[in-house]
Amino acid sequence: MNDEFFMQQALEQAEKAFDKQEVPIGAVIVDAQEVVVGVGYNLVEALHSQLEHAELRALRLATEQRNDWRLERCTLYVTLEPCAMCFAALKLSRISRVVFGADSPLFGYRKDQDRFIGVPALEDIVIVGVYNYGLLISE
Template identity: 45%
Template structure:
């Protein structure tokens, strides 16, 4: 089941990729069904909080008509940042599954999840379909560097 839901999160990440955003996707699952999806939209919205996890959690809360969604699980393609972990804690998410590890925050996620904050702790499992989740990120950044290199070589600000 974990792979099924992570594949759904990867589809969301692909949507972000196609929009020129860093390809991160998230889904919220309740009773074995995806009830909300989100993908990174920071650049498009010019909003620091427009992360995939935030979007998915907001949609799930709206759908369930509650800011507390303790029976839900969150699947995300990249290890959540502290802001997204805070949102998951506030929403009382039951468990987070993530794909690729964020090299800069590997231990931070577990520290936040296990801290005595809001009388709630989140179970966290990383490395779900890690290779696939890392691959979409690597491909995105390789393509971005190639575009930047092409721009410099041609002097064209519109190189894609």
């Protein structure tokens, strides 16, 4: 899978958010055949909803496109490390792999991952794959 190519597409989504004066985060979901099945960018301010994160918007489109909430063997490319809310949604969606471009020390899921311990719905879900970070961080 060409991580750099798809991360560039996520950056293009982030530019759309930036143009709308949103936090510039973009996301792209790619299936095992390297077909883009979902894209999204932040629209939190425009839609007045904390649920309009780029990752959640991409998940929504991908599940509609595939007519299935299970996104096994799919990869999410996102410009910033997902927050705890988005990471939980990714786990529940069974995304196999996440590639993110930059750390989010304040809100990234890794900061809060200890909070997932003891939450049965999250403990039972295993993500199989690799978490890469720092891809195209200079962009």
